[in-house]
Amino acid sequence: MATKPGHPAAPSPDRDNPLFNQSLEKGLEVLRAFNGVHRTLTLPELATLTGMTKSSAQRTVHTLEALGYVDKHPQTRRFRLTPRVMEIGYNYLAADALIPVASPYLSQLAAASGETANLTEPVGLDMVYVAQLMTAKHMPVLTPVGMRIPMYCTSSGRAYLSTLPDAQVREMLEQSERVARTPATLTDVAAILARVEECRTVGYASNEEELFLGDMGLAAPIVNSQGQAVGAVHVSPPASRWTMADARKRLAPLVQECAWAISRSIAH
Incomplete structure (x- = not known):
């Protein structure tokens, strides 16, 4: 069956298996x-x-x-x-053990940052929103639970990719469509790899108006007891209230602390 326009990549099905329906x-x-x-x-x-x-x-x-x-x-x-x-979708959220563990820490992040705190998990070449603690402040972009966003141009996607081996990251980026969502979107694999490597160095990933105009992102990965990433925490400070320099200075440490606390909780 051909890939449909607008549909994210999915795992290749084993159609030759007699059990495949x-x-x-x-x-x-x-x-x-x-x-x-x-x-x-x-x-x-x-x-x-x-x-x-x-x-x-x-x-x-x-x-x-x-x-x-x-x-x-x-x-x-x-x-x-x-x-x-x-x-x-609800049945998945109800059965996801990460969400109840992460929720109190997301609440703390939202209160401390003044911005909506988000939890995303990987699905193919995308990240999907599975939990969100909102603030009363205006959000320029609607990002409801269940929404999928591409890894290549988002902070949460890059945070997740930063935990994977270089060869796997490159392969996933090459498989992505890498459409220029805005004039600021990075589409070159080498340029995106540099941002992933930066995340490994500083402990958080970022994007500046690459997915939506007026919307930035700061994210850190959540890892389990085996050191494998299971998701990411991110905030999306709007350019109307933040510069990227201020967001990196004031919000990035809060995002890192939240992701670290969740990772520590699921490791026990």
């Missing part, structure tokens, strides 16, 4: 076809986005509709996701 794969592809750009879809659009034939897409959508994960708008006749889809 292609019908389930198709169902998940249909669910993943809906997003902020494609809020509703027709059957032909679903077939195009998923790389299925129209008949295969029809059978898959009918099954998902019968199960309550998809429905059809009564006026437009376009398909859309139902709230039942959220059960799957």
Whole structure:
């Protein structure tokens, strides 16, 4: 099945394995076809986005509709996701042991920094928001739990990458699309590797308006007792309130302390 526009890279499925269920794969592809750009879809659009034939897409959508994960708008006749889809994501969050451990430390970070504290975990070549402690201050960019952001141009992604061997980091960066999200986005592999190496030296990663204009990022990795990264903590100070120099001086130590405290807690 071809990679769809806007879909992050996923692990290559072992389709030759007799245990591999292609019908389930198709169902998940249909669910993943809906997003902020494609809020509703027709059957032909679903077939195009998923790389299925129209008949295969029809059978898959009918099954998902019968199960309550998809429905059809009564006026437009376009398909859309139902709230039942959220059960799957919620079940992951409820079972994730890292979130309850990290939450009190994220709360402390938000209170000390005055900025929203975020916990992200790696998924393929992306980081996904799994917890967030918000402040009352205005946030220029909406980043809800469940949102995915690319590793190559984000502080949390670079913090995670900093814990991996150079060869693996390079391979992951080369596999990434490395689209210029803003005029400031680094897309050259060597330039991004330099930022990852800087994180190893100073203990935190950064990005300055590389993902969203007006939005910066400072992050530190969370590692388990085996020294393996399981996620990252980050804050996103807006350029309207912070310069990068001030953020590095005042916020970076708080982010590092938060990540270290979480890492120490999960190591025991």
